[in-house]
Amino acid sequence: MLWYKAWRESRVRFLLSMALIAGMCLMYCLLESRLYPGIAHETPRVRNYIQYIHWTVFGGATRGILQLSCLLLGLGGLQRDRSQGTLGYTLALPVSRTMLVLKRAGLGLGQVFVLSLLPPFLLTGASLLVHQQLPLSYGLPFIPLWTIGGFVTFALSFLCSVVIPSEYGALALAYVIYIFALAAARHPRLAEYHLHVADFMSGNAPHQLDPHTTLWTGMYPLTPLFGFMAAGLVMVAVATMVTRRQDL
Amino acid sequence: MLWYKAWRETRIVTLGGVAAMAIACGMIVWFEHAMRDNAEVPMSYVAYIWKSVYNSIGRDIFLFLCVILGGGGLLQERAQGTAGFTLSLPASRGQIVFWRAVMGYAGVVALALTPAVVLPLASPYRNEIYPVSQALGFSLLWAGCGAVFYGFTFLLAHVLEGEYTAILAAIPSLMFYGVLQGLPWMERLPMLNIFHVVNGEDMPYFNEGLHLLTGPLPWLPLGAMLVLASGFVFAAGRRMRLRDF
Numbered sequence: 040m041l042w043y044k045a046w047r048e049s050r051v052r053f054l055l056s057m058a059l060i061a062g063m064c065l066m067y068c069l070l071e072s073r074l075y076p077g078i079a080h081e082t083p084r085v086r087n088y089i090q091y092i093h094w095t096v097f098g099g100a101t102r103g104i105l106q107l108s109c110l111l112l113g114l115g116g117l118q119r120d121r122s123q124g125t126l127g128y129t130l131a132l133p134v135s136r137t138m139l140v141l142k143r144a145g146l147g148l149g150q151v152f153v154l155s156l157l158p159p160f161l162l163t164g165a166s167l168l169v170h171q172q173l174p175l176s177y178g179l180p181f182i183p184l185w186t187i188g189g190f191v192t193f194a195l196s197f198l199c200s201v202v203i204p205s206e207y208g209a210l211a212l213a214y215v216i217y218i219f220a221l222a223a224a225r226h227p228r229l230a231e232y233h234l235h236v237a238d239f240m241s242g243n244a245p246h247q248l249d250p251h252t253t254l255w256t257g258m259y260p261l262t263p264l265f266g267f268m269a270a271g272l273v274m275v276a277v278a279t280m281v282t283r284r285q286d287l
Numbered sequence: 288m289l290w291y292k293a294w295r296e297t298r299i300v301t302l303g304g305v306a307a308m309a310i311a312c313g314m315i316v317w318f319e320h321a322m323r324d325n326a327e328v329p330m331s332y333v334a335y336i337w338k339s340v341y342n343s344i345g346r347d348i349f350l351f352l353c354v355i356l357g358g359g360g361l362l363q364e365r366a367q368g369t370a371g372f373t374l375s376l377p378a379s380r381g382q383i384v385f386w387r388a389v390m391g392y393a394g395v396v397a398l399a400l401t402p403a404v405v406l407p408l409a410s411p412y413r414n415e416i417y418p419v420s421q422a423l424g425f426s427l428l429w430a431g432c433g434a435v436f437y438g439f440t441f442l443l444a445h446v447l448e449g450e451y452t453a454i455l456a457a458i459p460s461l462m463f464y465g466v467l468q469g470l471p472w473m474e475r476l477p478m479l480n481i482f483h484v485v486n487g488e489d490m491p492y493f494n495e496g497l498h499l500l501t502g503p504l505p506w507l508p509l510g511a512m513l514v515l516a517s518g519f520v521f522a523a524g525r526r527m528r529l530r531d532f
Contacts, residue, residue, distance in 0.1 A: 051449045059459050066466075074466070100462055107458055111451045123367050208299035210454070211355050215307040215348060222311070222344050226318060227325040 041134060041142040048115050053150045056108035057157065063104060064158050067095040068165040088171045090253045096158050097181050098241030105154055106237070109189040110213050112147050113196030116140070117287060118204050126287055136282050140201075144275045147193050155185035180255055181242065187267045188240035192217060194274035201278040201285075239263050289378055293390035296359055301394035304352040305401050311348060312405040315339045319413055332415045337498040340402055341425050341486045349398055350485075353433045356391045357440030358454050360384070361527055366448070370532055384524040388441060392516075395437050399429035424500040425486070431509035432485040436461065438516030445523035478508045
């Protein structure tokens with residue numbers, strides 16, 4: 040039943056995130072004839088429909104919304120129970136704190152995965168409605184990238200929500216750390232390690248997408264995939280350890 | 288004491304945000320040599336500061352924190368079960384909303400002023416100069432545009448129930464507004480593009496070559512933004528007056 044408890048606590052945010060991501064995919068796809076000219080005019084690298092979809096969805100604003108959703112999905116937990124006065128009930132359940140944290144993290148990973156599934160399938164179908172073609176094989180490789188990159192973002196706010204008692208404070212801290220991490224990844228000394236999670240999710244890490252055609256080159260970023268997954272798991276592990284020892 | 292209550296509710300985000308903004312600006316100044324040396328196109332120190340602070344990291348942090356600051360209010364207190372205590376205070380609901388709005392906006396102004404303090408003070412440590420007048424000019428732009436972002440989220444937080452719902456609704460709404468700016472008829476009214484007003488991009492008062500504010504600031508649009516933000520707060524107050532808790 041811990042899954043169900045975690046689901047009840049996060050379902051509004053999750054369903055709203057689903058609606059937002061689906062809405063943005065459909066908007067960019069169905070309004071393509073109106074939006075494409077402006078974007079192609081301002082962006083030299085957008086020269087065809089696939090590049091337009093990558094610019095707006097897989098590597099653009101929709102990916103940003105997914106990351107924002109992940110930041111919000113990571114919030115909650117025992118600190119929120121405490122501020123709402125329901126902590127006693129949660130801690131009185133015959134389960135360890137570790138289980139409480141891990142079930143919430145597991146559900147979060149599942150939610151990020153479901154959110155990542157939306158764009159490839161929605162865009163492939165909706166593109167046909169506007170007489171365009173976006174092969175499903177183009178969108179599918181983004182699913183692991185979005186899931187793992189989203190999980191890292193989720194884990195960051197998850198950890199902040201465990202440490203910071205104020206919910207909005209945790210969100211602000213998570214966002215600031217996220218922005219700092221992105222900025223640090225751009226530093227010349229760190230740039231060679233390709234730690235920019237947004238670039239990773241967009242397929243812009245080296246040798247994944249051809250920079251000229253924005254098509255897959257056939258090489259898949261397995262090392263960053265496992266690296267980011269490990270980073271997310273470490274953050275969840277730290278959050279678990281902190282929660283176990285926390286004086287609530 | 289309503290202001291003190293509002294301050295207690297917003298101080299973590301305000302003080303944390305100011306600290307984060309100061310650290311971000313400080314680090315941008317500190318690493319300026321490394322970043323500029325590796326830039327694709329050579330740029331002056333002033334251009335680097337504009338691109339890093341006013342057109343990138345600093346602006347992103349500022350706008351997001353404006354949205355978070357607008358996210359509180361009586362509806363959120365209801366979710367936490369403390370609305371009853373607040374409503375039992377000997378003050379009208381309008382006063383509660385007003386002071387929450389004022390203290391939240393004070394946080395927005397503090398955030399907007401942070402680069403104006405840090406950049407001119409930190410630059411000499413790297414043997415560079417960033418004009419105070421430029422930093423203050425951008426702070427004014429941030430304070431005016433930030434009022435709209437803050438006020439819009441503030442209104443949403445007093446309309447939509449559910450934690451974070453206001454934030455989750457505000458961000459895409461503002462992004463949708465950004466998408467609308469691409470429509471031809473909107474391009475004819477550049478002052479309607481808050482995302483450009485906030486950093487001067489494509490604006491007559493900003494010199495794109497020098498990356499400096501050169502013309503008079505857009506006082507009329509800035510004033511209109513404050514009026515619009517006040518309208519959002521007023522609407523939030525009216526909404527609370529009629530609300531059955």
